[in-house]
Amino acid sequence: MSATSATPAPATPAAPGPRTAADSPRLGILWVPDWPVAAASTEQRIPMDLPVAVHDPQAVLAASAPARRAGVRRGMRRRTAQQLCPELVLVPADTARDVRAFEPVVQAVEHVVADVEVVRPGMILFAAAGPARYLGGEEKVAEDLVGIIADEAGVECQVGMAEGYLAAVLAAREGIVVPPGTSAEFLADRDVRSLLHAATTREASAAWADLVDLLRRLGLRRLGDVAVLRTSDVAARFADLGLQAHRLARGLDARRPSVHRPDPDIAVGAELDPPAARIDTAAFVARRIAEDLHTRLLRRGAVCARLVVIARTTTEAELVRTWRIEGALTAGELTDRVRWQLEGWLSGRSGRPPAAPLRHLELVAQEVSPAGAAQEGLWGRRARGEVQAARAATRVQGMIGPDRVLVPVPEGGRAPRDRVRLVAWGDDATPRRPADAPWPGAVPPPLPTVLPITPPAVHLLDAGGEAVVVDDRGLMSTTDGAPAELIVPRGEGLAWLVPGRHRVLAWAGPWPMTQHWWTPGGVRGSWLQVQVAVGGEPGGEGDAGPASSGVVLLLRRDDAWWVEGVVD
Template sequence: MAPELSESVRRAVLWVPDWPVVAAVAEGLLDPEVPAAVHAGRGVLVASASARAAGVRRGMRRRSAQQICPELVLLAADEVRDARAFEPLVQAVETVVAEVEVVRPGMVVFLARGPARHVGSEGALAEALVGVVAEETGAECLVGVADGLLTAMLAARAGVVVPSEESTVFLAGQEIGCLTLAAGTRRAAAETADLVDLLRRLGIRTLGTYAALESGDVAARFGSHGLTMHRLARGLDTVPPSARRVEDDVLAAADLDPPADRSDVAAFAARALAEQLASRMLRRGVVCARLRVAARTEDGTELVRTWTIDGAPSAAELTDRVRWQLEGWLSGRSGRPPSAPLTHLELVAQEVSPAGAVQDGLWGRARRGEAQAGRAALRVQGLLGAEGVLVPVLQGGRDPRAAARLVAWGDDPTPLRRTDAPWPGQVPTPWPATVPREPVPVRLLDAEGGLVRIDARGTTSAAPRRVVVPPAGRAQTGTAATPVVRAGEYPLLAWAGPWHGAERWWTDQGRRRAYVQVVPEGVPAMLLALERGSWQLEGIYD
C-alpha cells in the first residue's frame, strides 16, 4: 500500500472482540454457551461476554474469577492457536478488500478510501465486512473508519465511522491508556506502558491533554517514543508520509528443499530467515513498519500476508509472526490451504526508515559459541519439530519442579509466576541440582520398618531412619536408561523437615504435600515428597 501525502491516512480497522476466546471456540476447545476466559499465568487476559456479565474482568486473578463465577472455564493463552484460527477470517476479509495488514490476531487494518469508493461509502464498507465475516466464519466483528491508525482502532472498538473533521474531538476524551493499543512489539508495549504510567502520575489522563502539549516539549521530556505516541494522540500517523522512498526494503529469502507441507518443518527455515532479517536491519540501522511474509508452492501458487509491526522488532518477534502465519496456511484449518507443499519462503521488511540509534547490547554482540549453539538448536528443531528442543525458564514456585518451565527454543522465555512473590511453605534453598523428569517412587521408613506419615498439621508419625529405592526407581534425566539413584535400602545419617503446604485445597484440583530432606549413607542427599500417602524422590543434592 503506497502512503498518501497527507498528515494522516484514512484507515479502516476490523476488530473481533475477545478473539482468544473466539479462537478457542473455533477450534472446539470451548463451548460458546459456557462462561470462559483465557489466562496467562495467574491473570485473566480475555473473558467472554457471559463471563463479564458474571463479573469476571481482565487482569483478575484466576482464583478470584472462579470465586465470582464457579462455572467459569479457564484456558491457557496460546498465540499460535489465535493466529492459526485467524487466517480463515483474514481470507474472508480479502473477498471484499484487496490488501489487508494483520496488526495482531483479532485485528486487521487497511486503507479505506479505495474499498469505500468501490462499495459506495464507508458505512457500506463496514456493513459488507461484518456480513462476510459472519457468513464465512460465524464470528462477530466491529469495523471502524477514521483518520490515523490509533483513531481507527478506537473507532473499531466503538463500531463507528469518524468523519475527518471530528477526529480531534473523538480522540480528546479517550483515556491515555488507549495508547497501548497501537504497540506492535513487546518492546514497544513495554515502553508505552511505562510512558502511560508516567503521564498518569503527571496528571495527564486523556489523549486530548497529551495532544495539547507542544511537540518540542514532548520530545525533550519523553524522548522519541513519547513523540511518536504524541503524534498518535493528535490523530496522525507515527511517521509523517513522504513523497519519496527513504530506505529500500530489507529482504531475506530461502528455498525449501525438501518442500514443506507441515508448519513445524517450515518454521525451521522461518526462524533462520527471521534472524537473518533482524541482523540485516540492525546492521543498516533501520526499523520497519510492516513485515511481508510470502511463500510459493510446488505448483506455482503465491501466498502473501502482511503484518503491521512497529519499531525495531527482535528476531523472536519476527519469528513469532512468521510462525503464526505458517500455522494459518499449513495447519489444515484454513478455508483455502495451500494447494501444494511450500518450496520458497520470503520475508520483506517494508516501510523502512532510519532507526536513529541502534546499538549492540550492553555486553556486546553474542559470542561465536552462542551463535553456533543457536544454529545447532535450529537444525535439531528442523528435524524434530518446534517442541523437539526445550529450554528451562525459572519462575516462582514452592518446589524445584514447579519453579522450572520448559519452552520451545526461540519462544518467549517469560515466567508465568513471579519469582519475587512470597511462597508460603516453600522448600528452603539451596534446591536440588538434579530434578528427574518424573518423580521416582520411594519409601521412607521409621525404626520399626513402618512407613513414615505426616498429618495435616505437619507432624511426623516417627523419626525417619531408612529410605528404600525400589529397582524400578529410574527416571529420564537425559536418556531413558539413566538411573536417578541406585536401587537399595539406605540408613539415614540426618534428616530435616517436614515443610508442609496445601495448594488450592478448596477445589477438586487441590494438593497437599510435605517435603523432607534426607542424607542417606553412601548416596547423595535427597529431597522427598509425601503426597496422597506415597513418598517420591523429587531431587538429588549433588
C-alpha cells in the same frame, strides 16, 4: 502632470503549514471484540453462553460478555475473578492459538478488501479509499465486512473509518464512520488513556502506560491538550514516544512521513527441501530466515513498518500475509510472527489450508526507515562462541526434532520441578511465574540438583523394619523410632542413589503439601528430606561408616514414598 504606477512586487509563497488530519489518508479498522476469548472458545468448543476468561500467570487478559456481566474485568487477578463468578471457565493465553483462529477472519476480509495488514490477532488495518470507491461508500464497506465475517467466520466484528490510526481504532471500537476532515475534533475531548489502544504488543502497552501516567500528572488529561502542544516541546520533553502520541492525538499516523527517498525493501528467502507440510518442519527454515532478516535490519540500523510473509507451494500457489510492525523487534519476536502465520496456514483451521506442501518461504521487510535505537547491544555484539552455539542448537533441532533440544527456564513455585520449565530452543524463555515472589509452603533448601522425569518409588523403613508413614494430620508415625533405612528397588536409581539399601543418617520434616486440590490432577502429600549413606554397608557393629553421604527429597503420596530429587 504625469503619473507613475508602481509595479507590484511578486507574492511571496506561503510557508507550508503543519500537517493536519485532513491531509492523512482514510484508514479502516476491523476489530473483533474479545478475540482471545473467541479464539479459545472456537478451538476448545466452549459454548458462547458460558462466562470465559483468558489469563496469563498474572491476571485476566480478556473476558467474554457473560463474564463481564458477572463483574470480571481485564487486569483482575484470577482468584478475584473466580470469587465474583464461580462458574468462570479459565483458559491460558496462547498467542499462536489466537493467530491460527484469526486466519479465516483475514481470508474473509480479503473477499472485500484487497490489501490488508494484520495489526494483531483480532484487528485488521486497510486503506479505505479504494474499497469505498468500488462499493459505493465507506458505510457500504463496513456493512459488507460485518456481514461476510459473520457468515464465513462465525464471529461478530465492528468496523470504523477515519483519518489517522488512533482515530480509526477508536471508531472501530464504537462501530462508526468518522466524517472526513473531523478526526481531530473526534479525538479532542477523549481521555488521554485512549492512547493505550495504539499499542500492539505487551511491551508497547507498558511503554504507553508509563507515558499516559506522566501526561496525566502534568495536567494533560485530554487528547486535545496533547494535540495543541508544540512539536519541538514534545520532542524535548517526551522523546520519540511522545512524538508518536502527539501525532496520534492530531489524527495522524504514529509514523512521521519520510522526507527522503525510502530505503529499498529487504527480502530474504529459502527453499524447503524436502517440501514441508507440517509446521515443525517449516518452523526451522522460518527461524533461520527470520534471524537473517533481523541481522540485516540491525546492520543497517533500520526498522520496518510492514512484514510480508510469502509461501509458495509445490503447485506454484502463493500465500501472502502482511503484518504491521511497531518499533524494532527482536529476532525471537520476528520469528514468532512468522511461525504463527505458518501455523495459521498449515494447521488446517483456516478453512483454506495449502493444497500442497510448501517449497519456498520468503520474508520481505517493507517501509524500511532508519532507527537510531537499533543497535547491537550495550556491550557490543554477541560473542563468537555464543553465535556458534546458537547455530549448532538450531542444526541439532533440524536433525532430531524441535522438542528434543530444550532450554531450562527458572520460575517460581513450591515444588522443585515447578521451579524449572523446559522450552524448545528458540521459543519464548520468559518465566511464567516470578521466582522472587513469596511462595508459602515451598520446599526449603537445599533444593535437589537432579530431578527425575518419572519419580521412582522407594521404601522408607524405621529401625524395626516397619514402613514409615505420614497420617492425615501430616505427622510421621513409626513403630520403632525415626527413619533408619531407605530401600531403592532394582532399576529405580537416580544419579548417585543406586538401587540397594541406604542407611539414613539424618532427616527433616515432614512438611504437608497440597497443590491444585480443586482440580482432578491435584496432589496431597508430605515432603521429607533424608540424608543417607553413600558407600559402605548399612548397619552392623563393624561398620566403619559411609564413604560419603547425600540428601534425598522424598514425597509421600498415594500411600507410597517417591524420590522427587537428589542433591548431587
